[in-house]
Amino acid sequence: MRDSFGREITYLRLSVTELCDLRCRYCMPEEGVCKLRHEELLSEEEMLRAVRAAAALGITKVRITGGEPLTKPNILSICRGVAATPGIREVSLTTNGLRLPELAVRLREAGVRRVNISLDTLDPERYAYITRRGKLADALRGIEAALTAGFEQVKLNAVLIGGFNDGEIPALAELTRRWPVDVRFIELMPMPGETAFGPESYLPVSRVLEALPALRPEREDGVARLYRLPGGQGRVGLISPLSQHFCASCNRLRLTADGKLKPCLHSAEEIGIKGMSEDEMREAMAEAIRRKPRCHGELSAARRSQAARNMNQIGG
Ligand code: SAM
Numbered sequence: 001m002r003d004s005f006g007r008e009i010t011y012l013r014l015s016v017t018e019l020c021d022l023r024c025r026y027c028m029p030e031e032g033v034c035k036l037r038h039e040e041l042l043s044e045e046e047m048l049r050a051v052r053a054a055a056a057l058g059i060t061k062v063r064i065t066g067g068e069p070l071t072k073p074n075i076l077s078i079c080r081g082v083a084a085t086p087g088i089r090e091v092s093l094t095t096n097g098l099r100l101p102e103l104a105v106r107l108r109e110a111g112v113r114r115v116n117i118s119l120d121t122l123d124p125e126r127y128a129y130i131t132r133r134g135k136l137a138d139a140l141r142g143i144e145a146a147l148t149a150g151f152e153q154v155k156l157n158a159v160l161i162g163g164f165n166d167g168e169i170p171a172l173a174e175l176t177r178r179w180p181v182d183v184r185f186i187e188l189m190p191m192p193g194e195t196a197f198g199p200e201s202y203l204p205v206s207r208v209l210e211a212l213p214a215l216r217p218e219r220e221d222g223v224a225r226l227y228r229l230p231g232g233q234g235r236v237g238l239i240s241p242l243s244q245h246f247c248a249s250c251n252r253l254r255l256t257a258d259g260k261l262k263p264c265l266h267s268a269e270e271i272g273i274k275g276m277s278e279d280e281m282r283e284a285m286a287e288a289i290r291r292k293p294r295c296h297g298e299l300s301a302a303r304r305s306q307a308a309r310n311m312n313q314i315g316g
């Protein structure tokens with residue numbers, strides 16, 4: 001289905017949980033989020049109903065996210081159900097990677113074709129700092145498990161943070177030569193509850209080009225501008241929600257774990273679909289697509305997102 005500005009909406013980001021086993025400083029408060037009551041969350045059956053409704057409107061790609069989707073006890077069954085939905089051609093998943101050693105092969109068998117794994121640093125102390133509790137070695141084991149499980153694509157996502165990991169741009173990009181992975185640098189977004197970083201932390205991803213003059217441009221891929229290092233097996237991607245937003249080509253709709261459709265990541269507008277029939281969900285989704293704004297309001301280090309939630313509650 002096309003929205004009011006002619007954009008074809010083909011992509012659903014489905015958040016299956018708000019909960020997470022990490023507490024990344026740019027994403028979640030240290031104390032975590034107050035656990036929603038069971039009856040406030042979409043059930044697996046409701047999630048799959050929503051995916052069927054989305055497919056009927058022309059959505060072909062679903063990305064499963066959270067919170068940390070691999071903390072969801074029925075994650076394999078959700079992935080299997082989404083992958084088996086007629087009309088859904090691609091299922092991908094975004095994860096911090098910690099639980100991939102035990103789950104990667106089973107996720108692949110469940111129909112997940114691609115995984116994105118978050119990795120902001122290669123320094124164990126910095127990893128423990130930014131995640132407030134994670135171990136770098138566990139994340140690296142997760143990446144290796146993904147690489148051997150046979151996914152069609154593995155991407156690593158690094159949020160670029162001034163004074164934290166900007167000195168690691170070469171080391172992170174170097175991973176594209178070591179492994180067949182894309183490494184994508186993402187500009188830090190000023191989410192409403194996130195206060196760990198001041199304006200000096202917001203760097204444009206053009207810093208990556210300055211740090212790596214050897215990068216050669218390749219084609220664009222959705223939201224990422226792509227480059228390659230000489231000898232790189234994978235590519236280096238730049239994602240710039242602040243310095244060069246990609247609203248004009250936005251093709252996505254988001255569904256939160258508590259059943260709220262979000263026409264735009266950075267707007268407070270939400271449409272609840274919990275408890276609806278498939279027909280009602282389809283109508284609510286069509287309405288959410290019609291209500292997609294042309295663009296979100298200006299977003300900058302000084303101007304925070306209008307979203308009423310943190311990233312873990314939206315599904316980044
Ligand atoms: N837990 C999974 C993970 O970390 O990959 C999936 C959910 S997480 C919210 C999805 C992505 O959002 C991660 O790559 C994370 O780095 C990114 N993210 C979270 N908060 C962000 C922020 N304030 N700015 C930019 N990216 C952010």
Ligand code: SF4
Pocket residue numbers: 020021022023024027028066067068095096118311312
């Ligand atoms: Fe958890 Fe992902 Fe948010 Fe980190 S970015 S706290 S891993 S949801």
